[in-house]
Amino acid sequence: MACAAVLVGLLVPLAAVAALGTPSDGLVALQLASMIATIALLVMSVALDREIFGDLALVLGVSSFVGGLAYATLLEREP
Amino acid sequence: MSAVLVVAGVAVLAFACLGVAVMPGALARLHYVTVGALGALFVAAAVVVDNGASLISVKAATVGVFLAVTSPVLSHVGARAIHRREESD
Numbered sequence: 001m002a003c004a005a006v007l008v009g010l011l012v013p014l015a016a017v018a019a020l021g022t023p024s025d026g027l028v029a030l031q032l033a034s035m036i037a038t039i040a041l042l043v044m045s046v047a048l049d050r051e052i053f054g055d056l057a058l059v060l061g062v063s064s065f066v067g068g069l070a071y072a073t074l075l076e077r078e079p
Numbered sequence: 080m081s082a083v084l085v086v087a088g089v090a091v092l093a094f095a096c097l098g099v100a101v102m103p104g105a106l107a108r109l110h111y112v113t114v115g116a117l118g119a120l121f122v123a124a125a126v127v128v129d130n131g132a133s134l135i136s137v138k139a140a141t142v143g144v145f146l147a148v149t150s151p152v153l154s155h156v157g158a159r160a161i162h163r164r165e166e167s168d
Contacts, residue, residue: 003089003122010093013100017108024105024161031112031153032099035146036092039119042139043085046126054138061145068153076160 001047007040027071034064081129088121105161109154116150119143 011033018029038061045053095118098111123143127136 003085006089007092010096013096017100022105024164025108027157027160028099028105028108028112031150031157032095032115035112035115035119035150036096038142038146039088039092039122042126042142043122045135045138046129051135051138054135054142057142058138058145061142061149065145065149065153069156072153072156072160076163 001044004040004043004047007036007043010036023075027068027075030071031064031068034060034068038064081125084121084125084128088118088123088125091115091118091121094118106158109158109161112157113150113154116147119146119150 014029014033014036018026018033021029038057041053041057041060045051045057092115095111095115098114099108102108102111120143123139123146126139127143130136130139
C-alpha cells in the first residue's frame with residue numbers, strides 16, 4: 001500500500017509539468033502519468049485484495065494508449 | 080524477491096518522473112517515458128512472483144507486456160508530433 005501511495009505521489013510533479021509547461025510537455029507528462037496510474041491501480045489491486053482494480057488497470061492501460069495517440073495527432077495538427 | 084522487484088520498479092518510475100520534471104525541452108523529457116516502462120514491467124513482475132498462478136497474475140502480466148510494447152510506439156508518435164510542431168513554429 002505504501003508503494004501505491006508513493007506512485008500516486010509521483011503524479012503531483014507530472015501534473016505540475018502538464019499545467020505549467022507547453023502543450024508538448026503536457027503530452028510527455030500525460031504519457032508517464034497514465035503509465036504510473038495504471039501501475040498504481042495494479043498495486044492497489046494486490047494490496048487491497050480487490051481484483052476489480054486489476055480490471056481497471058487493464059482498461060486504463062488500453063484507453064490511455066488510445067488517448068496518447070489522439071493527443072499526439074491533435075498536437076501535430078494544431079497550427 | 081517480490082519486494083525487491085517492487086522497490087526497483089517504484090525507484091525506476093520515480094527516476095523517470097524526476098527526469099520528466101527536471102529535463103529541459105519536451106524531446107529530452109520524452110526519453111524518460113520509455114525508462115518508466117521498465118519500472119512498470121518490474122512492478123508487474125513483482126505481482127506475478129507474489130501471487131503465483133492466479134487471475135491477478137495474468138492481469139498483471141498483460142498490463143506489463145502491454146505497457147512495455149506500447150510505450151515505444153507512444154514515444155515515437157509523440158516525438159514526431161513534437162518535432163513537426165517545433166518545425167512549424
